[in-house]
Amino acid sequence: MLLKDLVGQSQNGLSFPEYCLKHIVLDDRTPYNVFNRAYMKEIVEAIFTHPHITITKGAQTGQSTLFLSHSFYMVDIHGANVIYYLPTDKMAVRFGQTRIDPYVERSEYLRSRMLGTDQAGLKQIGTHFFYMLGLMSKTGAISIPADEVLFDEVALINRENMDLAQDRILASKLGWQRYFSTPIYEEDGIDELYRESDMNKWVVTCEGCGRESIPEEEFPDNMRDDRAKGGKVYLACLKCGAALNVDNGRWIAEHPERINQRGYRVPQLAIREARLDLIWDRWLKAQGKPEKIARVRRSALSIADSGNMQPISSKVLEIVEAAGDYYFQDRSDIQCAMGIDMGDRAHVAVSAPWGDGFKVIAAFHIDVEDLLPLIPDWEIAYNLSALVIDAMPYKTESKRVVRALRRATGYIQYFKPNYKETTEGEDEKEVRVIQIDRDESLDEMTSYFGTNPPQALLFKPRDTKEEKTLDEVKRHLKKLVKEEIVGPDGQKKISYKRNTENHFGMAINSALIALMLRNHGGSISPENILTAGKRKIAQLLRGYDDA
Structure with a gap:
C-alpha cells in the first residue's frame, strides 16, 4: 500500500x-x-x-x-x-x-x-x-x-x-x-x-524428510555427481540423501x-535450472587455486571471497585474537611508536615491539582539532621513540604534530614509489619526511597479521568504549583490500584500494614504519627493537640498504 x-x-x-x-x-x-x-x-x-x-x-x-x-x-x-x-x-x-x-x-x-x-x-x-x-x-x-x-x-x-x-x-x-x-x-x-x-536466506525444505537447509552454506558437502552412472549433478539433503527441490523454499531472516x-x-544454487554440472566442474578444477575458488564462491554461492585480495580476513583476525593476551594500555615502560592517519578525524595507533613483530597496545579516533594538545601527553605516557603521520590532507596540522614532539623523532609521510628520507621547511619549521611505497608497506604490515602464528597482535578491550574501538580497528583492517588497476604506464597492476574506510589499518601501517625508523638510527639511540622483523622490513623498503 x-x-x-x-x-x-x-x-x-x-x-x-x-x-x-x-x-x-x-x-x-x-x-x-x-x-x-x-x-x-x-x-x-x-x-x-x-x-x-x-x-x-x-x-x-x-x-x-x-x-x-x-x-x-x-x-x-x-x-x-x-x-x-x-x-x-x-x-x-x-x-x-x-x-x-x-x-x-x-x-x-x-x-x-x-x-x-x-x-x-x-x-x-x-x-x-x-x-x-x-x-x-x-x-x-x-x-x-x-x-x-x-x-x-x-x-x-x-x-x-x-x-x-x-x-x-x-x-x-x-x-x-x-x-x-x-x-x-x-x-x-x-x-x-x-x-x-x-x-534473509533462502531455506530449502527436503521433500523426503522435511529437513531444512541453506544450500550455499552446505556446499560442497551437499553436491552429488551421478554422471558416471548415467545420472546428473544435483543438490542432496545431508540427512536422507534425497535430491533437493530448491523451489520448495522460503526466505528466513x-x-x-x-x-x-x-x-x-x-545464490545460483537457488535457481531450479542452474547448471550444477558446470558449477561442480569449476569447483573441482579450482582446488588448490585460491583465486579460482573465490570466484566460484562469489558467483555460485553469493558469498564474499576475494581470494588473496583481502590479506586480513575474519579468519585471520580470529587467530590474532586467540594469540593475544594483553589489554588496552594507557602507558608503556618500553619504547613505542605511533602512527596517525589523517582525515576529517585522526585515527591513531600505538605499537610496541613484540618478538620478531609488533603489537598494537592502544588506538584512538578523535577530531583533528583535538589532536595537537594530546601529543605531549601521549609522547610521555607511551614512551614514544618515533611518530609517523600522513602529510595529507592537512599538511600544516601534520607538521605541527611533528614539531610538538620533545624527545621522539617525528616524520610526515608521503606514499611514493621510491623509499626516501628527507626534510621540508627551514630552521624551526623544518620537519623530517619519509616517503615510501604504499602497496609494498601494506603488504609487509598485513603479512605480520597473516602468518600463523601471527607476528602482530591486537589489544583486548577493558570496557565498552574500547570494545567499540577494537571492532572499528578490525573492520578497518579487513578493508585493506586489493584491486586491479591500470598504472601510469598503462600496465595493469594489483594495488590496495583507495578511498575506503581503512583508517586504523593505515595508522597501524604508519606505526610499523615508525618502529622501523626508530631502529634505523640517526638521532635515535640504536636499540634492537624489531630484531628479525627489522631486517624483514628493511628488505622490503626500496633503497633502505642504500639510504
Whole structure:
C-alpha cells in the first residue's frame, strides 16, 4: 500500500508483473515473467513496499533485469524520477547502450513512451526521467533529485560517493534505496550492507524428510555427481540423501529485528535450472587455486571471497585474537611508536615491539582539532621513540604534530614509489619526511597479521568504549583490500584500494614504519627493537640498504 499512498494509482492499472509480461521483452524474445523463479516472489513484493533493499547475488540470478524493469515501471507508470548508478561513467554508458536500449527497441510500447532526450545515459518518459550515472567521482552523486536510487555492482562503487548519492532522495516522499551486486570483499561493499540488514536466506525444505537447509552454506558437502552412472549433478539433503527441490523454499531472516533494512542473499544454487554440472566442474578444477575458488564462491554461492585480495580476513583476525593476551594500555615502560592517519578525524595507533613483530597496545579516533594538545601527553605516557603521520590532507596540522614532539623523532609521510628520507621547511619549521611505497608497506604490515602464528597482535578491550574501538580497528583492517588497476604506464597492476574506510589499518601501517625508523638510527639511540622483523622490513623498503 505504501506506493499507492504516496504516488497514487497507476495510470493504466497494470501491476508490475503484468507490465513486465506485456512490455518487457528479454534477449531470447520471450516476455519477462518476474515470478519464473520461486525466490523472486518476496523480493518483487519487497521492492514495492520497503524503502531500503540490499541484495547480495550470484552471477546471472536476474537482479539487474528485475531492477531495470522496475525502473521503467516506476518512471512510466508512477511518474517517479529514478537514478541507476554503476561504478563508472563508462560502465553507465555501456549499460545504457547494451542493456537499456535493446529493451526499448524490442518493445513497441516503450519506444512510443520515449520523449525528448533519448541518450544512452538518460531516458525521458512523459515528464520524468530515468538516469544512468557512474560514481567514479562525486559528480554523479550531486545535483539531480530523485525518488529512488539504485546501485548496481556495489562491490566496485566508491562508498563515499555512494553515501553522497543517497542525498538525491532526501526531498522525495518515497526516498527508496536499492543495492545489489555480486560480493567480493568480506564485510565491505555489498557484503557489508547485507550484514547490516535483516539478512534473509533462502531455506530449502527436503521433500523426503522435511529437513531444512541453506544450500550455499552446505556446499560442497551437499553436491552429488551421478554422471558416471548415467545420472546428473544435483543438490542432496545431508540427512536422507534425497535430491533437493530448491523451489520448495522460503526466505528466513537471520535478524528479523532489523526492520529498517531488508536484505536477501541470492545464490545460483537457488535457481531450479542452474547448471550444477558446470558449477561442480569449476569447483573441482579450482582446488588448490585460491583465486579460482573465490570466484566460484562469489558467483555460485553469493558469498564474499576475494581470494588473496583481502590479506586480513575474519579468519585471520580470529587467530590474532586467540594469540593475544594483553589489554588496552594507557602507558608503556618500553619504547613505542605511533602512527596517525589523517582525515576529517585522526585515527591513531600505538605499537610496541613484540618478538620478531609488533603489537598494537592502544588506538584512538578523535577530531583533528583535538589532536595537537594530546601529543605531549601521549609522547610521555607511551614512551614514544618515533611518530609517523600522513602529510595529507592537512599538511600544516601534520607538521605541527611533528614539531610538538620533545624527545621522539617525528616524520610526515608521503606514499611514493621510491623509499626516501628527507626534510621540508627551514630552521624551526623544518620537519623530517619519509616517503615510501604504499602497496609494498601494506603488504609487509598485513603479512605480520597473516602468518600463523601471527607476528602482530591486537589489544583486548577493558570496557565498552574500547570494545567499540577494537571492532572499528578490525573492520578497518579487513578493508585493506586489493584491486586491479591500470598504472601510469598503462600496465595493469594489483594495488590496495583507495578511498575506503581503512583508517586504523593505515595508522597501524604508519606505526610499523615508525618502529622501523626508530631502529634505523640517526638521532635515535640504536636499540634492537624489531630484531628479525627489522631486517624483514628493511628488505622490503626500496633503497633502505642504500639510504
